[in-house]
Amino acid sequence: MEKSITYFENPGAENTDAVIELVRERLEGSNIKYVAVASSTGASALKLNEALKDLDVTIVNCSHHVGFREPNKAQISAETKTELEEKGIVTFIGSHALSGVGKSISKKFGGVTPVEIIAAVYRTFSQGIKVCAEISIMLADAGLVPVGEEIIAIGGTGSGLDTAAVLTPANMTNVFDMKFHEIIAMPRP
Numbered sequence: 001m002e003k004s005i006t007y008f009e010n011p012g013a014e015n016t017d018a019v020i021e022l023v024r025e026r027l028e029g030s031n032i033k034y035v036a037v038a039s040s041t042g043a044s045a046l047k048l049n050e051a052l053k054d055l056d057v058t059i060v061n062c063s064h065h066v067g068f069r070e071p072n073k074a075q076i077s078a079e080t081k082t083e084l085e086e087k088g089i090v091t092f093i094g095s096h097a098l099s100g101v102g103k104s105i106s107k108k109f110g111g112v113t114p115v116e117i118i119a120a121v122y123r124t125f126s127q128g129i130k131v132c133a134e135i136s137i138m139l140a141d142a143g144l145v146p147v148g149e150e151i152i153a154i155g156g157t158g159s160g161l162d163t164a165a166v167l168t169p170a171n172m173t174n175v176f177d178m179k180f181h182e183i184i185a186m187p188r189p
């Protein structure tokens with residue numbers, strides 16, 4: 001089997017439109033029914049929806065947990081969350097699967113927890129690969145994407161999108177059942 005991967009010279013939001021176009025191309029004629037996107041503010045999720053609106057696919061958005069930047073504040077505004085909902089896109093906001101309480105332990109006592117090592121290994125590919133893995137766990141645990149079925153996950157580096165993969169999600173209790181099948185695009189580290 002031959003597949004092509006697009007490598008971006010630099011990571012970051014400048015690659016958002018290109019990733020979305022590549023995801024669209026991969027979806028056309030495929031059986032993939034779910035696209036999971038990490039969009040903290042909802043901006044990339046709105047762009048993705050615009051590009052995929054004629055395809056029979058469910059887009060699910062994952063934002064940062066409340067308090068990620070400021071106490072009691074979500075990064076996505078209530079207006080954008082509603083706008084996405086009106087377009088059929090649910091936004092999940094919850095604890096990050098690949099840091100979790102472990103982050104507090106390493107911050108307070110030093111060292112590193114096993115789950116943060118998993119995240120660090122994924123980051124040797126790209127920030128976005130770690131994000132694809134993380135949001136697929138979070139969304140599977142929320143019942144918003146299926147386990148045991150291939151989906152597309154999209155992430156980025158800080159903001160926007162630069163990485164997309166075809167993967168089979170797993171729940172937090174069976175993380176090593178997750179399978180990365182294809183990299184569609186990623187920055188070349």
Ligand SMILES: Cc1cc2nc3c(=O)[nH]c(=O)nc-3n(C[C@H](O)[C@H](O)[C@H](O)COP(=O)(O)O)c2cc1C
Pocket residue numbers: 038039040041042043044045062063064065096127128130131134135155156157158159160161
């Ligand atoms: C749960 C979650 C975890 C994330 N983790 C990282 C990360 O470890 N490294 C990183 O560069 N970006 C991370 N991001 C950012 C995303 O990859 C993406 O660039 C961003 O959410 C896009 O948001 P925007 O549409 O508001 O620009 C994370 C986002 C979410 C929602």
